[in-house]
Amino acid sequence: MARMKFLCDAERCIECNGCVTACKNENEVPWGVNRRRVVTINDGVIGAEKSISVACMHCSDAPCMAVCPVDCFYKTADGVVLHDKDLCIGCGYCFYACPFGAPQFPQAGAFGLRGKMDKCTFCAGGPEEDRSEAEFKKYGRNRLAEGKLPACAEMCSTKALLGGDGDVISDIYRERVARRGNKGAEAWGWGSAYGQPPKGAVPAAPAGGKS
Amino acid sequence: MRRLVLAAAVLSFAGCMEVEQASSPERQAGQTVRRDTAAWINEPLANGPKWNKGDRTSWEEQIRKRQLAQHEDRRIYQ
């Protein structure tokens, strides 16, 4: 089995924030902590607006793990990057290192008071005992220990956000790209985001995908 | 003469301030926290997905199957 990964298909993301709400709900994330965020560029510009859902990418060579002064990060057998809040000193160095801004700090105050770092756990909880009350309070729901996948990916309304085994994600995405037709302008846009329609049907939008 | 002795003493003590670098390979990141257990060693929930407790392969199998629900292109274009 390959490592666990996320992939957000920017062609399909509609910025509904369903993933954000699902994560908040499932893990009871407090106000101000954004484990997952949707970023939109070119807002309002027809044809150029794109949205993408970003959270911890569970990097193979995680910068947060590399720079942590107390070495509180660890990687599970599936490649999920987790950390131990009991060891965390809230220095914020992982936040500097992360290219995605995944580490979140629940407190803001004078003198750099940050509290324990919190981030997306791929719904895999933390080092506490699986599915225990302590684990839920500190890290949120452990869905992997229930045999499920992260709430955000399972909730995505357009199946833009894919989450799970990296091999399966690659297969799904490869099929999507093939269905969209790799010929230049057809590869992008709403006209082909859900694949080319069956032969003979009227296409959803003019070729080029501009809606 | 006294100055020379003093200079020699200072120079020899200067070496004591430096900390010896460990000659063993550098510590790997991510090795401190060891107490987390794998997901598949848990008992499946009564009303949730099912796998064989302790069996990694069966857990991975059912996760992979579950993941195909995200592949809705297959559902639309039969």
Place this chain on the structure above:
Amino acid sequence: MEKDGVNLLAEDGSHPKGAEITTGHPQFDHVLLKKLGWWDDLTEEEKKEAEGKTWANDLSGGIQRVALKHGCHPFGNAKARAIVWNFPDGIPQHREPLYSPRPDMVEKYPTHDDVKSMWRLPTLFKSVQQKAVKEEMHKKFPLILTSGRLVEYEGGGEETRSNPWLAELQQDNFVEINPKTAADRSIRNGEYVWVSSPNGAKLKVKAQVTERVGPDTVFIPFHFSGWWQGQDMLPYYPEGAAPIVRGEAVNTATTYGYDRVTMMQETKTTLCQVAKFQA
């Protein structure tokens, strides 16, 4: 296939792309299939089922299948598919809203006459529209105000604005303004503005300067309430009952107007003026 002497079927050349029939035709039934010679395209079982039926009640689905195979719509190719004989407008006509930015369009496409009793209530149309034109409302309130939904909230917003996860995603009521419109009024993105409308309302909302609206239109979502003319009404809520996020209610600014048939309120089109916020 005609009413009052006017042909209701589509004219030659108006047809679905790839259709084999390039002129108007009525809905597909067994008679039409036989006339066209397509009856034999049906399988034996389908023929049994389709005899005497139309596309709508042929349970085998054969009539639909054959029609689609030849690239035609099973329901026919005609002009207006619904002429509602008992509505004031048989097919939808354009009528200018009661508060319109264009008096010339009001001249050309006037609204309905006043109704003495629409479901036992007197309902005004033309008199309101004429009064607005006479008082030159379009000069005092040159922008079209429309209201609509947000993803995060639902309806009046009391329940969803009390949900911390949704409230965090939309924390202020706002007005979407075109960059040109905003520049004309020295409004910058994120600043508070006053939105005023012909019924005397004043809304204090944040400005979102965006290309999403044209230079003649502004948009305000309708899910907010709890502010009145710039003042947060939090002290008036019972203890612990206030939603997390409060804002101006856009329907204090939307004006009188009702649909001629359904009585649906005219909240999606009215006039307003936007000005930089001065305390």
